Amino acid sequence: xxxxxxxxxxIFIFSLLFMGSCSSRASKAQSSEPxxxxxxxLPLKACGVWSWYSTGGAPKKWSGKISAEEIYPxxxxxxxxxxxxxxxxxxxxxxWDLVDDIIKKAAANDKYVFTLLWLxxxxxxxxxxxxxxxxxxxxxxxxxxxxxxxxxxxxxxKFYSERIITKFAEHIRNLPPHLLERVAFHQVVEGSTxxxxxxxxxxxxxxxxxxxxxxxxxxxxxxxxxxxxxTEKESGLPEIPLLIHxxxxxxxxxxxxxxxxxxxxxxxxxxxxxxxxxxxxxxxxEPYNTSDNELGRPVFSRGEGExxxxxxxxxxxxxxxxxxxxxxxxHWGLDIWNIxxxxxxxxxxxxxxxxxxxxxxxxxxxxxxxxxAALKDELNFDDTVRFPEAIYGKASKNNTxxxxxxxxxxEDHGALVEDLSKTLAGSLQSRGRKGYNDxxxxxxxxxxxxxxxxxxxxxxxxxxxHVGPKDQPYGRFxxxxxxxxxxxxxxxxxxxxxxxxxxxxxxxxxxxxxxNDGEWALGYxxxxxxxxxxxxxxxxxxxxxxxxxxQINDALMQKNGPRGSDIAIINTxxxxxxxxxxxxxxxx
Numbered sequence: 001x002x003x004x005x006x007x008x009x010x011i012f013i014f015s016l017l018f019m020g021s022c023s024s025r026a027s028k029a030q031s032s033e034p035x036x037x038x039x040x041x042l043p044l045k046a047c048g049v050w051s052w053y054s055t056g057g058a059p060k061k062w063s064g065k066i067s068a069e070e071i072y073p074x075x076x077x078x079x080x081x082x083x084x085x086x087x088x089x090x091x092x093x094x095x096w097d098l099v100d101d102i103i104k105k106a107a108a109n110d111k112y113v114f115t116l117l118w119l120x121x122x123x124x125x126x127x128x129x130x131x132x133x134x135x136x137x138x139x140x141x142x143x144x145x146x147x148x149x150x151x152x153x154x155x156x157x158k159f160y161s162e163r164i165i166t167k168f169a170e171h172i173r174n175l176p177p178h179l180l181e182r183v184a185f186h187q188v189v190e191g192s193t194x195x196x197x198x199x200x201x202x203x204x205x206x207x208x209x210x211x212x213x214x215x216x217x218x219x220x221x222x223x224x225x226x227x228x229x230x231t232e233k234e235s236g237l238p239e240i241p242l243l244i245h246x247x248x249x250x251x252x253x254x255x256x257x258x259x260x261x262x263x264x265x266x267x268x269x270x271x272x273x274x275x276x277x278x279x280x281x282x283x284x285x286e287p288y289n290t291s292d293n294e295l296g297r298p299v300f301s302r303g304e305g306e307x308x309x310x311x312x313x314x315x316x317x318x319x320x321x322x323x324x325x326x327x328x329x330x331h332w333g334l335d336i337w338n339i340x341x342x343x344x345x346x347x348x349x350x351x352x353x354x355x356x357x358x359x360x361x362x363x364x365x366x367x368x369x370x371x372x373a374a375l376k377d378e379l380n381f382d383d384t385v386r387f388p389e390a391i392y393g394k395a396s397k398n399n400t401x402x403x404x405x406x407x408x409x410x411e412d413h414g415a416l417v418e419d420l421s422k423t424l425a426g427s428l429q430s431r432g433r434k435g436y437n438d439x440x441x442x443x444x445x446x447x448x449x450x451x452x453x454x455x456x457x458x459x460x461x462x463x464x465x466h467v468g469p470k471d472q473p474y475g476r477f478x479x480x481x482x483x484x485x486x487x488x489x490x491x492x493x494x495x496x497x498x499x500x501x502x503x504x505x506x507x508x509x510x511x512x513x514x515x516n517d518g519e520w521a522l523g524y525x526x527x528x529x530x531x532x533x534x535x536x537x538x539x540x541x542x543x544x545x546x547x548x549x550x551q552i553n554d555a556l557m558q559k560n561g562p563r564g565s566d567i568a569i570i571n572t573x574x575x576x577x578x579x580x581x582x583x584x585x586x587x588x
Contacts, residue, residue: 039231039241039261042300042335046112046184047361048076049353052304052338058122058145059083062102063341066109072344074357077112077184078102079338083122088164091126096171103175107182114243114302114336116187117168119161120152120198121145132157135208139201151208152198152218162225169229173237184336185241185263187302188226190219194245227259243302252288256295263300266334268427270303272314272321273328276430277442279380282332289333290365292497298363302336303329309340312434313418322352323473327374327448335361352473359450365495371451372583373492376477377463378445379406379415379438381424386458398424407439414465415439438465447479451495452584455563461490464578468513472545478513480578481520481571488571490579491563503557505587508534508550510569511580514542518575523568527556531568545580551587 049072053060059081065071066078080102088094099115106113122145128134133151141147150157172183191197198210198218210218223244230240243263246255255262268281288299305325314321322343329337337356343349362368380386381403382395389395393402400420407417417423418435425433430440447454462482468475481488508522519538523531535550557566569579 039239039259040263040297040300041241041261042184042263042361043112044361046076047300047335048337048357049074049344049360050077050079050112050302050336050338051075051344052079052306052340053081058143059086059118064105065341065345066105066111070345071341072339072350072353074350074353075111075344076357077114077336078106080113080115081118082116083118084124084161084164085122087117087168088124089126091124091130094167094171099171100175100179103179103182107179112182112184114184114187115168115172116189116194117165118189118193119164120192121149121200123150124160127157127160130156130160132160133208135199136204137199137201138204139199141200146192146200149192149199153210153214161222165222165226166229169226169240170237172240173230173235180238183240185243186230187243187265188223188245190222190245191215196245223258231259231261251284252293252295252299255299263302266301266303266329266332269301269329269332269334270305270337271431272305272311273325273448274437274440274443275427276425276440277427278328279442279444281427282444285333290363298333300335300361300363301333302338303334304338305329305343306338306340309343311431313436316435317470317473317476319349319352320470320473320476322349323355324374324448324476326352326356328444329356330359330450331444331448333363335363362450365451365498366500368451368498369586370583371494371498372449372581373452373454374448374477374581375454375479375490375579376447377410377457377465377479378443379410379440379463380443380445381406381439381441383445400424403439410438410463410465413463414467416466436466451498452582453493453495455491455493455565457490459487460563461487462576467578468515468545469543474511474545474580475513478578478580480513481576483571483574483576489562490569490582491561491565492568492582493559493564493566494557494584499557499586503555503586503588505551505553506555507585507587508548508552508567509581509583509585510548510550511545512537512548513578513580514539514544514546515578516575517541518577519572520577521570521572522550523561523570524552525556525558525560525566526554527558527560529560529562531561531565531570533570536572539575539577 053062080099082098086098103113127150132154135149135151137147137149139146192200197215203209230242241261242259244255244258245265268278287293291297359370384395387406392405393399403417403423407415415438416436417439419433419437422430422433423437423440461479464478464480467478517539519536521536522534524534526532534552537548559566
């Protein structure tokens with residue numbers, strides 16, 4: 001009997017020790033173990049649609065809407081945009097609850113946050129009592145925050161701004177691990193509302209003028225200070241990834257020199273699609289959408305979709321325009337899209353946001369389950385190869401006759417020019433057009449795409465604009481067959497590293513306009529010069545956009561097909577079918 005008692009006693013003691021060890025480990029995991037994340041790499045489930053509630057000069061208060069019953073069910077995160085005047089309303093008095101309460105609610109609802117501390121124009125009023133000069137600004141902004149600012153070159157201002165940045169960084173870095181893991185990054189802010197300069201207007205007293213050269217030096221100083229505050233290793237605190245708004249000619253390489261693990265902001269990507277100069281601007285970022293660049297990693301990014309809702313042309317078909325804006329943003333490699341709350345609470349816009357959520361954050365082709373091409377044509381005024389000057393006129397400044405001649409050639413396929421005055425405007429000004437402009441300058445002249453690329457597009461198919469029923473969002477752009485001119489095939493190839501080994505099983509999703517009773521086929525590479533036909537699809541002439549799913553099990557995808565193709569959509573009769581999207585999904 002004593003032997004059994006001894007055995008039970010040993011088991012009991014062991015159980016207590018084991019439970020104590022487990023409890024200790026659990027407690028440590030919740031409160032003291034450092035949270036470690038590779039700088040500059042966002043968690044995949046943090047990528048997608050986030051809310052946005054900041055306007056003008058003063059950050060708005062977050063409404064608290066976060067659950068699927070209150071707001072877009074696919075919401076990924078909440079920005080914490082806070083002004084210096086709120087965080088430190090009195091010198092040395094910090095209201096950390098304004099930040100902590102949001103992080104706690106995000107964690108409880110499986111969401112993420114990023115932090116953004118505005119120093120300007122929402123400055124702390126007590127700065128003037130400390131002797132920081134007050135600068136009166138002649139500004140066109142109606143928000144009074146822009147009219148009176150502390151002088152940013154003043155030494156006392158620098159001292160207090162350094163202090164608030166340091167305190168903020170220390171607070172975030174000292175959060176318990178289960179909250180810290182919800183902080184995706186902190187955005188470095190330098191100018192007025194985070195933009196590229198300190199004033200939005202001119203000082204009334206010229207002694208407070210700041211030259212662009214002086215401001216460039218200030219930016220370097222405050223950026224370096226912020227980077228150190230959030231990432232220095234001497235304290236032993238976890239590093240916070242940083243988003244740096246790149247406004248210099250040095251681009252990504254320069255950004256990496258400032259902080260190796262940086263993220264970036266892409267404003268043109270996020271403020272709706274189809275602005276002028278979007279092609280040349282997007283090409284700057286394109287090499288960094290994957291890891292195939294000198295940095296050896298993709299560069300993650302965010303952008304705000306806020307001011308676009310003020311534009312007249314958006315209202316012509318807001319769902320369609322938001323839908324295509326999602327594809328435009330994805331083409332740029334945008335990972336976080338901040339959408340205003342008044343959009344996020346309206347289910348009619350959810351289909352467009354679902355598109356962005358589906359593909360956002362897939363920065364590594366070999367790991368991505370999807371590749372897609374949203375098909376379109378682009379009529380660029382400055383494309384003198386496709387539109388020779390001898391035929392269409394000089395591609396010179398303000399030659400709108402050339403615009404009209406190009407448009408005339410494609411009017412029968414739906415092309416429009418509704419605001420001629422904005423067709424050759426700058427990037428920002430072109431967003432203010434009053435209607436659709438399908439001929440303009442330096443716009444993305446490929447499909448909106450991710451890891452699936454059209455081959456010889458202009459030679460083998462024809463573009464369409466504003467086609468199909470208005471209650472479906474797809475028809476802003478499209479491509480199709482033109483049998484009379486021999487354009488009977490759309491060829492595609494995959495990114496070289498999209499497949500890790502032999503692809504084998506794939507599921508294709510093709511959205512096409514059922515506008516006749518003709519037939520078309522999907523062909524794919526199985527290692528022969530002639531593509532294998534997966535399926536022949538016959539139309540019923542319903543006039544609706546149809547979604548077709550096609551499963552294949554023996555794909556090779558080594559570009560053995562015509563024109564080096566992996567897949568093709570092939571016309572099998574003399575009817576001119578029209579297509580919106582082709583998506584490939586790995587099934588292994």
